Every structure is written in C-alpha cells, then in structure tokens.
Amino acid sequence: MPDKARVDQFIDAVVNGDHVEAIRNFYHETATMQENLGEPRVGRDALMAHEANAMARVAKVETKPVTTYLVDGDSVAIRWTFIMTDKSDVSRQLEELSLQHWDGDRIAREQFFYDSATAWHVVDA
Numbered sequence: 001m002p003d004k005a006r007v008d009q010f011i012d013a014v015v016n017g018d019h020v021e022a023i024r025n026f027y028h029e030t031a032t033m034q035e036n037l038g039e040p041r042v043g044r045d046a047l048m049a050h051e052a053n054a055m056a057r058v059a060k061v062e063t064k065p066v067t068t069y070l071v072d073g074d075s076v077a078i079r080w081t082f083i084m085t086d087k088s089d090v091s092r093q094l095e096e097l098s099l100q101h102w103d104g105d106r107i108a109r110e111q112f113f114y115d116s117a118t119a120w121h122v123v124d125a
Helices: 004-015 019-026 044-056
Strands: 027-035 060-063 069-072 075-085 091-103 106-113 121-124
Touching (some): 004 069, 019 027, 019 044, 027 044
Parallel strands (some): 027 106
Antiparallel strands (some): 060 075, 069 075, 091 121
16 A cells, blocks of 8 residues: 555656656556556556657657545545647647556556547647
C-alpha cells in the first residue's frame, strides 16, 4: 500500500515531465497499463518503450499540476490534464482519470478513462 508521500512523488515525476523515468521508478516489473477498454500493455519495459515512442512523436507534453487525487489503501485515482504540442505546433488537451492498483510502493495495474470523442481537442493552433 502506498503512502501519500509516495503517490505525491509519482505525481511530481509525471508533472515534471519524467514520464519514462516515472514508469521505471514507480511501476512493478510486470505492471499493466490500459487505455479505456483497450488491451492492456504488459511489463514495465514495454510500458517504458511505449511511452518513449509517444514522447518522440511530439514536440512537447505539459502535465498540469494535479489538484484532485485519492488514495484508499492499494487504490489510487488521479485526475490528469495533459497538453500535447505536436511537431507542427498545434496543442491538444486530454482530461483523463487514472485508476491504479498499487502493490507495496509500486503500481501493479493502471487503467485510464477518458472520452475518446473529445480527447486531444485543439486548445491552441
């Protein structure tokens, strides 16, 4: 079960842009990550590779400071806001809810929920 300080460290790593390192430092070796009801990605190395590829496709990703999250035993819920600027300088925003199951001080399972119809809407062109 994570303590609040450990969850705060994870959130800070993501907000500061260390997405791949956050996976390395906060996820179990066999962790899963799932978008809405899609097939889960499995294994920390695969999660890190997927995140590195996503970061390489864009010019910049900004993670807004988190104002809402809950820690209840092994369950954590985080409301994220991401702004991605692509290589043609168009910025898009995603509002996302992440539900996590922690095993000790590492994330074992994570599932993201967002409205795919409005995800990544243009916020600045």
